[in-house]
Amino acid sequence: MHIHNLSETPSILNTFMSELRDETIQKDSMRFRRNIERIGEIMGYELSKSLQYDAETIQTPLGKSETVLHRKDIVLCSILRAGVPLHDGLLNYFDAAENAFISAYRQHKHDPESFEIIVEYLACPSLEGKTLILADPMLATGQSMVATFEALKPFGTPKAIHLVSVIGAQPGVDFVSKAFDQEVHLWIAAIDEKLNDKGYIIPGLGDAGDLAFGNKLQQ
Numbered sequence: 001m002h003i004h005n006l007s008e009t010p011s012i013l014n015t016f017m018s019e020l021r022d023e024t025i026q027k028d029s030m031r032f033r034r035n036i037e038r039i040g041e042i043m044g045y046e047l048s049k050s051l052q053y054d055a056e057t058i059q060t061p062l063g064k065s066e067t068v069l070h071r072k073d074i075v076l077c078s079i080l081r082a083g084v085p086l087h088d089g090l091l092n093y094f095d096a097a098e099n100a101f102i103s104a105y106r107q108h109k110h111d112p113e114s115f116e117i118i119v120e121y122l123a124c125p126s127l128e129g130k131t132l133i134l135a136d137p138m139l140a141t142g143q144s145m146v147a148t149f150e151a152l153k154p155f156g157t158p159k160a161i162h163l164v165s166v167i168g169a170q171p172g173v174d175f176v177s178k179a180f181d182q183e184v185h186l187w188i189a190a191i192d193e194k195l196n197d198k199g200y201i202i203p204g205l206g207d208a209g210d211l212a213f214g215n216k217l218q219q
């Protein structure tokens, strides 16, 4: 897996990251969602540099200009709920993309330290020969990302796969890396050291879904 950790070069991205993590600032849910969206935009731009483009000549009012074509073979797939603002940011840039949504949430069993991934909803176009961008802001154990990829397999084989995340934990990044047998790029803004015994990233930022959209009752 090719890992592109975008916070290694200090930039405005690091400011957005510190606002997401700051326990006072992150309480403003509109700002929290917008910061994830802004990171999605930055990730989309950085990722776009690795794609291939066809050249096209367009007519301006005063002459002809060589340009590159908007890519139309991209499928953006995000994992509900926390993936929604990241999806919005990516879609702001890849506005010609097709879109897929999947619900993959962690359901804790009787023992609070163990959980399974529940996939209940999946809407996806054909992935055959397309560029798949799979987005989820939190990559903790990596199980949601891998379960999602497994669930997408019947929709065809993408020609390229890009995973987009905001914060990962090293054990989850290692888990995801082993799960893919084809070339995969991971675009991420931080890789934290570890998980706690409930599978939360330490130091991480807390629960991204709840911070973006409010608490949910455990089913």
Ligand SMILES: O=P(O)(O)OC[C@H]1O[C@H](OP(=O)(O)OP(=O)(O)O)[C@H](O)[C@@H]1O
Residues within 6 Å of the ligand: 079, 080, 081, 082, 083, 104, 105, 106, 107, 136, 137, 138, 139, 140, 141, 142, 143, 144, 145, 172, 199, 207, 208, 209, 210
């Ligand atoms: O790498 P993993 O260990 O699988 O954890 C990461 C998952 O946890 C979060 O979702 P969550 O289950 O909290 O659902 P939510 O977005 O509805 O809050 C997050 O958005 C990821 O999907």
Ligand SMILES: O=c1cc[nH]c(=O)[nH]1
Residues within 6 Å of the ligand: 082, 138, 140, 199, 200, 201, 202, 204, 205, 206, 207, 208, 209
């Ligand atoms: O730290 C974590 C782990 C999973 N999901 C989150 O929202 N945060």
Ligand SMILES: [Mg+2]
Residues within 6 Å of the ligand: 082, 207, 208, 209, 210
């Ligand atoms: Mg959550």
